[in-house]
Amino acid sequence: MKMPTVSAVIPAYNAAKTIRRALDSVYAQTYDNIIEVIIADDGSTDDTAEIVRAAFPQATVLHRENGGDAAARNTGIEHASGDYVAFLDADDEWVPEKTSVQIEAMDRHPGIGIVTCHFTRVTEGQDTATGCHVRIAGEAFLNITGFEDWLCWISPPPDCYMLPNASGLVVRRSLFDETGLMDETMPGSVEFLVRATARGYSVGVIGRPLSIVYAAAGTHSRSAAGKLEVAHMADSLISRYDPSGVGWAAELLSEKRYARARYEASLFAAEWANSAGDRALAARHLREALARCEARGLRSLGLRLGALSPAAYYKLSSLGRRVRGICGALKGRN
Structure with missing residues (x-):
C-alpha cells in the first residue's frame, strides 16, 4: 500500500537562530514519505534564507513580503503537493515520531480532516511543562465532530493558555481546496479549524506531546x-x-x-x-x-x-x- 505523501510547511520571519533546529527535527522524522519541505520566508531581514540554502539545500525557500504567519502558511499551502500538509513554526520542533503517529491516525479515521496533538512548552527560565488540551489528558485520541464542540474544547480556564499550536497541525491537502486557506486577518489557526468543523470536517487530537514549543520569558501569549x-x-x-x-x-x-x-x-x-x-x-x-x-x-x-x-x-x-x-x-x- 502506498504511503501518503506529506509536505512540511514552515513560516519563517527572522528565524536565523532557530531555523536549523526546526529543520533538523523535520529531517529526523521516522515517517519516510515527507516529499518536500517548504520554508515560506515572510520578508526576513536576517540570513534565515541563506542558512537554509547552505545547510539544507534540499529544502524549498519561498520569498514573500511580510504579511504574518497565516499569510506565510498560505504561501506554503499553495505550493504544497503532498496528500497532507504538516505545519511547523520556525522556532519550534517536532519529536521524531510525530508525523508517523499523526498520519497513522488519519489513515485509521478517514473522516478526520485535521489532526493536532498535545505539545511540550519550553519557557526560558521556567520548568518544562506539557500544555494544550490538558482537560483530556487521559484520552489517547479525541474526535471533535462539530464546531460547537471545538469552541468548548478551546475555552480554557483564564490562568491557562491552551489554544492549539500550529506546530501540531496536519491537514489533508484537499481540505484547503474545499474550505479555503487560513484567514490572514486573525492570529493563529483557530479560525480555520472552527471553519473546517463548521463545514462538517472532524478534528482528531493525539493525546501525547508530539511537538515542542519554545517561548521566551514573558512571551506575548502570556x-x-x-x-x-x-x-x-x-x-x-x-x-x-x-x-x-x-x-x-x-x-x-x-x-x-x-x-x-x-x-x-x-x-x-x-x-x-x-x-x-x-x-x-x-x-x-x-x-x-x-x-x-x-x-x-x-x-x-x-x-x-x-x-x-x-x-x-x-x-x-x-x-x-x-x-x-x-x-x-x-x-x-x-
Missing part, C-alpha cells in the same frame, strides 16, 4: 496584550456566527447549534478579556453568555453528551466556577 488579542479574536469569531449576517456560518448553522456556539464563544471571550483586564469587554461578553445559558437545556445537553465527550463533561462541571470567577473579578474592580 501577557495582558496577548490575552486581549485572544479575547478580540473570539469576539470576531462570534460575529461570524450571527445568522442575521451574510457569512458562511450563517448559511450552515441551525438556530440551536448557533445558540450553543455563541454561548461558548461569549464565555470564552469574557474569560480572556477579564484575564487581560478589559472590564468592559468582559462584562459585555458575560452578559451575552448568561443571556444564552438556559440551565435546564444545558443540564440536559450535558447529561446526553457527558458520557461521550470529555470536553462536554468538563464544560458542565466547570460552568459555575467559570462564571463565578468572572463575576467575582469584575465585582472586585468596581
Whole structure:
C-alpha cells in the first residue's frame, strides 16, 4: 500500500537562530514519505534564507513580503503537493515520531480532516511543562465532530493558555481546496479549524506531546496584550456566527447549534478579556453568555453528551466556577 505523501510547511520571519533546529527535527522524522519541505520566508531581514540554502539545500525557500504567519502558511499551502500538509513554526520542533503517529491516525479515521496533538512548552527560565488540551489528558485520541464542540474544547480556564499550536497541525491537502486557506486577518489557526468543523470536517487530537514549543520569558501569549488579542479574536469569531449576517456560518448553522456556539464563544471571550483586564469587554461578553445559558437545556445537553465527550463533561462541571470567577473579578474592580 502506498504511503501518503506529506509536505512540511514552515513560516519563517527572522528565524536565523532557530531555523536549523526546526529543520533538523523535520529531517529526523521516522515517517519516510515527507516529499518536500517548504520554508515560506515572510520578508526576513536576517540570513534565515541563506542558512537554509547552505545547510539544507534540499529544502524549498519561498520569498514573500511580510504579511504574518497565516499569510506565510498560505504561501506554503499553495505550493504544497503532498496528500497532507504538516505545519511547523520556525522556532519550534517536532519529536521524531510525530508525523508517523499523526498520519497513522488519519489513515485509521478517514473522516478526520485535521489532526493536532498535545505539545511540550519550553519557557526560558521556567520548568518544562506539557500544555494544550490538558482537560483530556487521559484520552489517547479525541474526535471533535462539530464546531460547537471545538469552541468548548478551546475555552480554557483564564490562568491557562491552551489554544492549539500550529506546530501540531496536519491537514489533508484537499481540505484547503474545499474550505479555503487560513484567514490572514486573525492570529493563529483557530479560525480555520472552527471553519473546517463548521463545514462538517472532524478534528482528531493525539493525546501525547508530539511537538515542542519554545517561548521566551514573558512571551506575548502570556501577557495582558496577548490575552486581549485572544479575547478580540473570539469576539470576531462570534460575529461570524450571527445568522442575521451574510457569512458562511450563517448559511450552515441551525438556530440551536448557533445558540450553543455563541454561548461558548461569549464565555470564552469574557474569560480572556477579564484575564487581560478589559472590564468592559468582559462584562459585555458575560452578559451575552448568561443571556444564552438556559440551565435546564444545558443540564440536559450535558447529561446526553457527558458520557461521550470529555470536553462536554468538563464544560458542565466547570460552568459555575467559570462564571463565578468572572463575576467575582469584575465585582472586585468596581
